[in-house]
Amino acid sequence: MEEVSKIASSVKNAIRKKTVKIIAQFDADGLASAAIFSKMLLREGLNFELRIVKQLTPEEIDKLCTDKEKFLVFLDCGSGQLDKIKEILENTSVLIIDHHLPIDYKHKNLFHINPLLFGEDELSTSLVAYLFAKFFDQKNTDLVDLAIIGAVGDAQDEDPNFLDSLKGFISEEELLAKVSITKGIKIYGRSTRPIFRSLAYTFDPFIPGISGSESNAIQFLSDIGIPLKEGDEWRTLNDLTIDEQRKLASAIVLERLNMASSVEEIFGNVYTLLGYPPEFQDVQELSTVINACSRLGSPETAFRICLGDFSVMEKTKEFLEEYRKRISDALSFIRETQLSKENANFFVAGNNIRDTLIGVVVSVALRSNLIDREKPVFGLADFDEKTVKVSARAFKDLNVDLAQVLAKAASMVGGWGGGHKYAAGAFIPKGKEKEFIDVVNNLLSEINAGKES
Numbered sequence: 001m002e003e004v005s006k007i008a009s010s011v012k013n014a015i016r017k018k019t020v021k022i023i024a025q026f027d028a029d030g031l032a033s034a035a036i037f038s039k040m041l042l043r044e045g046l047n048f049e050l051r052i053v054k055q056l057t058p059e060e061i062d063k064l065c066t067d068k069e070k071f072l073v074f075l076d077c078g079s080g081q082l083d084k085i086k087e088i089l090e091n092t093s094v095l096i097i098d099h100h101l102p103i104d105y106k107h108k109n110l111f112h113i114n115p116l117l118f119g120e121d122e123l124s125t126s127l128v129a130y131l132f133a134k135f136f137d138q139k140n141t142d143l144v145d146l147a148i149i150g151a152v153g154d155a156q157d158e159d160p161n162f163l164d165s166l167k168g169f170i171s172e173e174e175l176l177a178k179v180s181i182t183k184g185i186k187i188y189g190r191s192t193r194p195i196f197r198s199l200a201y202t203f204d205p206f207i208p209g210i211s212g213s214e215s216n217a218i219q220f221l222s223d224i225g226i227p228l229k230e231g232d233e234w235r236t237l238n239d240l241t242i243d244e245q246r247k248l249a250s251a252i253v254l255e256r257l258n259m260a261s262s263v264e265e266i267f268g269n270v271y272t273l274l275g276y277p278p279e280f281q282d283v284q285e286l287s288t289v290i291n292a293c294s295r296l297g298s299p300e301t302a303f304r305i306c307l308g309d310f311s312v313m314e315k316t317k318e319f320l321e322e323y324r325k326r327i328s329d330a331l332s333f334i335r336e337t338q339l340s341k342e343n344a345n346f347f348v349a350g351n352n353i354r355d356t357l358i359g360v361v362v363s364v365a366l367r368s369n370l371i372d373r374e375k376p377v378f379g380l381a382d383f384d385e386k387t388v389k390v391s392a393r394a395f396k397d398l399n400v401d402l403a404q405v406l407a408k409a410a411s412m413v414g415g416w417g418g419g420h421k422y423a424a425g426a427f428i429p430k431g432k433e434k435e436f437i438d439v440v441n442n443l444l445s446e447i448n449a450g451k452e453s
Contacts, residue, residue, distance in 0.1 A: 031290060061081060209255070330353045366395070
């Protein structure tokens with residue numbers, strides 16, 4: 001990406017004139033991006049501030065309007081809020097590194113890096129931030145592990161062409177210096193948890209009757225002939241032979257028969273971080289830990305992990321236990337409350353599901369057998385006393401642009417939205433939930449009618 005190289009060169013000169021203020025999204029992709037940028041600045045001896053936000057709301061942007069003496073950097077946010085950010089551009093320089101649906105706006109004080117603006121395939125923000133850092137100074141190639149953590153946390157690795165897409169800007173030498181890539185079963189807790197507990201803690205892929213239940217997981221393993229112990233020691237997924245892993249993957253697929261799943265969803269590339277403690281070596285597991293800490297109210301703990309501070313390891317276990325429990329409880333809630341419309345499924349959670357978890361729950365629900373996979377799904381949860389957060393997900397074969405749908409539907413009820421084609425979000429005024437659902441259903445009806453004509 002030649003454009004990134006040019007912007008990195010321009011920013012390198014401009015960024016030294018002011019204190020840098022980083023505003024980063026609070027999930028694994030945003031925090032990994034913030035860690036990349038922070039380490040890059042520290043190596044340059046530059047001062048910076050960091051603010052981690054759940055969402056870049058208009059209220060958050062208003063707080064930044066007084067930061068005239070700062071060079072503002074938005075990571076994993078900002079592209080879709082440029083109509084609000086443009087006021088700030090009159091007073092200071094702004095760098096946006098993002099991958100959400102962008103507003104195409106130009107200004108002499110704006111440096112905007114988004115793959116969608118350059119006609120590129122979608123990449124995680126952490127991968128783009130890594131590319132920026134590498135162009136900033138080649139010594140930053142050792143931050144590639146953070147790029148992979150953010151990408152996996154953003155589910156980029158679910159694309160079968162993920163590794164091929166990296167070759168354009170990450171060399172094999174850079175990647176393999178920090179990350180080992182092997183084939184294996186993609187289940188949580190490969191090296192640190194007994195197999196039955198790994199299965200019970202796994203919600204993606206969702207295993208009907210087993211996810212959330214240790215006793216059912218034990219019975220499942222016994223039924224397919226996989227020993228739980230070797231001597232007195234519990235076996236982990238890493239202890240299984242390739243044949244045993246394939247047997248387990250096939251058995252899981254059988255459990256998911258009515259979900260149109262395949263072995264490829266269960267068995268694929270496993271990314272292992274070299275030099276990390278055993279508990280944090282599996283990238284999928286680590287990204288889950290980061291998300292758990294941040295989404296349950298401790299983004300500072302999540303960020304410390306991204307910076308390589310593993311002294312918080314014991315603390316993360318508490319967050320992870322609560323995270324799994326809340327997701328399990330949320331899935332039970334959905335079973336009882338989902339609303340099926342002609343063109344989509346909805347569930348209105350109110351304060352029964354945290355706004356920070358609604359996107360995760362929607363994703364898990366869609367991949368489970370709890371919701372019709374042939375329709376998009378929309379989850380609504382209270383954000384605060386006046387606002388409701390909406391998260392939407394759909395499978396790619398539906399070919400519906402959820403970012404466009406949510407942007408239009410939210411604006412029609414006095415809110416705003418955006419995101420990605422198959423994973424988007426919005427904020428709407430509280431009390432407008434029913435109207436919003438009707439608007440979305442009607443918009444999807446128009447889209448479906450257009451496909452048929």
